Amino acid sequence: MQTSDYIIITGVSKGIGLATVQLLNQQGYRVAGWGRTAPAYTHPDFHFFSCDVSDFAQVEAAWQQTQAKMGTQLYGLLNNAGFGHFGKVEELPLEKWHAMFNTNVNGLMYCTRVVVPTLKARQAGHIINISSIAGLNGIVQGSGYSATKFAVRGISHSLYAELREDGIKVSCVYPGSVATNFFDEVEGVTINPNMLQPQDVATLLVQLLQSSPNFLTVDVEIRPLQPKGKK
Numbered sequence: 001m002q003t004s005d006y007i008i009i010t011g012v013s014k015g016i017g018l019a020t021v022q023l024l025n026q027q028g029y030r031v032a033g034w035g036r037t038a039p040a041y042t043h044p045d046f047h048f049f050s051c052d053v054s055d056f057a058q059v060e061a062a063w064q065q066t067q068a069k070m071g072t073q074l075y076g077l078l079n080n081a082g083f084g085h086f087g088k089v090e091e092l093p094l095e096k097w098h099a100m101f102n103t104n105v106n107g108l109m110y111c112t113r114v115v116v117p118t119l120k121a122r123q124a125g126h127i128i129n130i131s132s133i134a135g136l137n138g139i140v141q142g143s144g145y146s147a148t149k150f151a152v153r154g155i156s157h158s159l160y161a162e163l164r165e166d167g168i169k170v171s172c173v174y175p176g177s178v179a180t181n182f183f184d185e186v187e188g189v190t191i192n193p194n195m196l197q198p199q200d201v202a203t204l205l206v207q208l209l210q211s212s213p214n215f216l217t218v219d220v221e222i223r224p225l226q227p228k229g230k231k
């Protein structure tokens, strides 16, 4: 990845997405942020494009606007936008189930789909998808969220095999609990200092983007070392 390149990050208003925007800008990279909500953050090398990733027409429009503003030197796509609704399978409202799939799965595919032709033309690039440890193990009252994150794993593994011949890397990251606003919607969980910090997750993501051209990281599972603190 060169500093003349830019990276698209989805879901940049807060949390992991915003921390990664800030770290990339600090290191001299240009970033396009695609999201429903603009962050309270400005930088000369950060450009926000309004986009609900669950709406394919909005994704196509964001991609057109991004190219018009930033050109075609795209290197990376961080599919980060996502959320979780939790509840018993017989009680979780169907619209919440569908909303998770529309963003976490369909939105990730829409963003990937629009940029892949440009990355193929460059014969280089890196797509990083944010799954979750809920994409590796089921969780009680998390059937819908977990299903979306298992889907992210399946998409990622299929695409790394599909795109490697075009010089495009695809990586999937599986975080444990990260101290972000994700938990605002999760009953009974409040963020605490024993969780992963979004800045540390951002450090990992930037390191992945900076890896050597022939170095592919397929999966990364990250967890707090001591999630309940030192005993």
Ligand SMILES: NC(=O)c1ccc[n+]([C@@H]2O[C@H](COP(=O)([O-])OP(=O)(O)OC[C@H]3O[C@@H](n4cnc5c(N)ncnc54)[C@H](OP(=O)(O)O)[C@@H]3O)[C@@H](O)[C@H]2O)c1
Pocket (backbone or CB within 6 Å): 010, 011, 012, 013, 014, 015, 016, 017, 034, 035, 036, 037, 051, 052, 053, 054, 080, 081, 082, 083, 084, 103, 107, 130, 131, 132, 133, 174, 175, 176, 177, 178, 179, 180, 181, 182, 183
């Ligand atoms: N926090 C954790 O413990 C944890 C663990 C594993 C995986 N993850 C995953 O990490 C990713 C980032 O989450 P986070 O922890 O940083 O949560 P967060 O602080 O709640 O941030 C989520 C971001 O996604 C955006 N977003 C949601 N739906 C969107 C849509 N349809 N279109 C565009 N943007 C959308 C939100 O925008 P708005 O401000 O408009 O809502 C927000 O900017 C998610 O995929 C999440 O599933 C989180």
